[in-house]
Amino acid sequence: MSGEKEGRAYSAVRSVERALDILLCFAEKNEWSLTEISRKVALNKSTVFRLLYTLENKGFLQRDPETEKYRLGLRMWELSVHVKLSDDMATLFLPEMTLLRDRLGETVSLYVRDHLERVRIQAVESTQAIRRVAPVGARMPLALGASSKILVAYASPDVQQQVLNDPEWPPQVDRNDFRCQLEQILRQGYATSIEEREPGTSAVSAPIINRSGNLIAALAVSGPSSRLSPEKMVEIAPVVIETAARMGKLVK
Amino acid sequence: MSGEKEGRAYSAVRSVERALDILLCFAEKNEWSLTEISRKVALNKSTVFRLLYTLENKGFLQRDPETEKYRLGLRMWELSVHVKLSDDMATLFLPEMTLLRDRLGETVSLYVRDHLERVRIQAVESTQAIRRVAPVGARMPLALGASSKILVAYASPDVQQQVLNDPEWPPQVDRNDFRCQLEQILRQGYATSIEEREPGTSAVSAPIINRSGNLIAALAVSGPSSRLSPEKMVEIAPVVIETAARMGKLVK
DNA sequence: ACTATAGGTTTCATAGAATGAAACATAGTT
């Protein structure tokens, strides 16, 4: 928590650490009163008052004229424009994925389409004894699984053609049936799969769409079919959709 | 610059102010070395070293493995998502802005007032070879430019006072003249500027007023003065006004 | 009307945190 790192104890600047901790509160909830923050970061009200004053003064925080509470200021946003986007999605989305794993208790994966396959570029595994293991870097066909259907459903017609005409397409999967599913997926905004690719495994997947409106990845929650019943999947779908949407907003 | 406000001098926290000043460097250029920052903010190297360590430790800065220099970290990005107002408007108004750009062929910008400056929170650039480029996140004084005049004209008298009494007010701008312009702008419902802030650039701006009747942003069309002649500006003003009005209706 | 509670603001004496100078380390240049 404080300024230590691998044995060597660098001296960090305490008041700055505290100020940054206050800023971090706003990742969780975007309106805080002085007292709330004071409780959250366990600091004296006067101390928080002065730190908030400083942050507000520099434009990092501002007060909602209505509620009198603090919110993040435009300076924060101004700076965020300069965060280099080259930091890949895998790193960028990791925090959100971890939160989702913690919330649902199941393995969370991130997939992108690569030509006519999908690749798992990030995963956060469930901590339960029985769990879906999800090696990063694994490649899978686009014909099977919830995330496959998302990646195809939100792709351009051109890409969809290529996928469906792929000579490697598994013969047991009916192309017309697949096509019908895509339409339904677009309507409901998420996809499910029950033991399509792996026996005993079910999954819910939602599209990650960037601010320009393009699909950039698919977010999936997967686990044993015993825990992820059809009802359960319908229940958690909104959470997956919402998280995926939030992730998409992070990317231009 | 430091912690003063209307005579009353609250005590801001110095080390935090310094840390935030360091962060603000990254609005200007997104890679800095310790020494560069030290020069920029006029602080001892050791001091900067400790502040940078603290900022890095909390994820607000990170070092580029290549260059060893500092860049903004993902925490900034993460937090920026929670900046409410601006991000929402920026996304919400994008479609309308794009249509306007396509209709007029010139760069379209969206500005909000932040304290005594304005900030460009969204832009859609013209596709012409000669065009106004408009980096999102840029800050400008409220004394110059069409959108400045809109943002001040439709602000509360209290805010207008603050703006006109700002010690940073450019001496070459006559305050009485400015005041006169505001009245005219309120009457005609839009503002223009001809090479006020940038040589060779002219602009037309209109207020975006929400359903509660409050000014929330200024919409501007800007381009080279050669194309945006005074007559041309009068011609397109109704289109800008109408678009801005429609955008305002989208917001409570 | 009085009392209580909670949130926000201000004051102040004091501890100890933050500081700058200077020494040190490392790498690249002349």
Added chain:
DNA sequence: AACTATGTTTCATTCTATGAAACCTATAGT
């Protein structure tokens, strides 16, 4: 080898940042 520029560490000293407590509102409860 001497020189220059950059980043890192140490340390004594100063004055900044701090928490306690007083103070000010406003709203709610009795």
